[in-house]
Amino acid sequence: MPYLLKSEPDKYSFDDLVREGETIWDGIKNAQALNFLAAMQKGEKLVFYHSNTGKEVVGTASVVSVDASDKKNPVVRIKAGKPLPQPRSLDAMRAAGVFKDSLLFRQFRLSVVPLTEEQYSWLLHG
Numbered sequence: 001m002p003y004l005l006k007s008e009p010d011k012y013s014f015d016d017l018v019r020e021g022e023t024i025w026d027g028i029k030n031a032q033a034l035n036f037l038a039a040m041q042k043g044e045k046l047v048f049y050h051s052n053t054g055k056e057v058v059g060t061a062s063v064v065s066v067d068a069s070d071k072k073n074p075v076v077r078i079k080a081g082k083p084l085p086q087p088r089s090l091d092a093m094r095a096a097g098v099f100k101d102s103l104l105f106r107q108f109r110l111s112v113v114p115l116t117e118e119q120y121s122w123l124l125h126g
Contacts, residue, residue, distance in 0.1 A: 002045040002120035003036065004057065004104065004113040005078075009050040014059040014083065017048065022064060022079040033112040037076050038068035046078060047115070047123050055090040057123050059083040088123050098122045 005025060007013065017023055028034050046061040060081030067075040093099050104113045
C-alpha cells in the first residue's frame with residue numbers, strides 16, 4: 001500500500017531527504033499515524049507532501065526497513081526517490097474524484113495517510 005508522508009518544508013523538506021539519501025521517519029505523535037507507520041512494509045511506495053508552505057506533493061520515496069516492535073515508536077527508514085516533474089497541489093487533489101473518500105481530507109492533521117494505488121498513480125501521472 002502506498003502512503004503519503006507530510007512534512008513542513010522549513011523543518012524537513014524533500015530536498016533534505018534527497019541530500020541525505022535516507023532517514024528515519026520519526027517525530028510522529030498521533031496514534032493513528034503511528035499505526036500506519038507500524039503497518040508499513042519494506043519496499044512500499046511513498047509520496048512526500050509539503051504541508052503549511054507549498055501544500056503539494058513534491059516527490060517520491062520508498063520504505064527501506066520497518067521495526068515495529070515498539071508500536072508507540074516504530075522505526076521506519078525511508079529513502080529518497082525522485083522529485084515530481086509537476087508537483088500536485090492540495091487544491092488539485094481536493095478537486096480530483098479519486099480522493100473523494102481519502103483520509104487526507106477527512107482527518108487533515110494526519111501526517112501519515114494511506115493511499116490507494118489509484119491515488120498514488122494520479123499523483124505521479126495525473
